[in-house]
Amino acid sequence: MGVIVSYRKEKGKLSNELCYRYYISSAEELARGARQHWQIENGLHWRLDVGFKEDECRIRREGAAPVFAGLRHIAFNQLKAEKSFSKGMPAKQKKAMRSTAYLETVLNA
Template identity: 45%
Template sequence: MTSRRCSDAKVIAHAVRSHWAIENDVHWSLDVSFGEDQCRVRVNNAAQNFATLSSIAMNLLRQEKAAKDGLEIPRMLACANDRYLAQLLGWQAFQTI
């Protein structure tokens, strides 16, 4: 094996490990905050749809500047407080009916 091939292999190995580190971080966040591993959605495209909605919700929660202790507290707050949920969703004029 030449030194160039060895160098290329190291670069590729680093890229693969970096990719999986990101994937594992996202999966861990979804599992801890949303209980993704416990989800039993299995009908047609429901599992993929649910995963997409969970990812969107996670990204919205991560953009929240006040949430420094993780996603669980802001997620629960969004469930309990309509104004906070509207703020997360970027709704400017929110009025309760």
């Protein structure tokens, strides 16, 4: 049996959240599962936050936040699928902002 304790602190909130999750597993499997979960979660979140400034988004209208999150995911996937320009994601974003022809290539990828 194992327990994973997570601590969450949000900016602007006075209270913090402490969460306990219990699992029946070997210590090795529990540690591997926790590492894999956070590796995937942090990798995607980091890309969206750095590339699209997702954490800075202050959209508050009813239903708009999930729509814009979906649009960011689509944009990320389209840029990732486009293979003619072999630079990183930030360079692809800048090129798409500056070149309508490249933007069309990305949208058709």
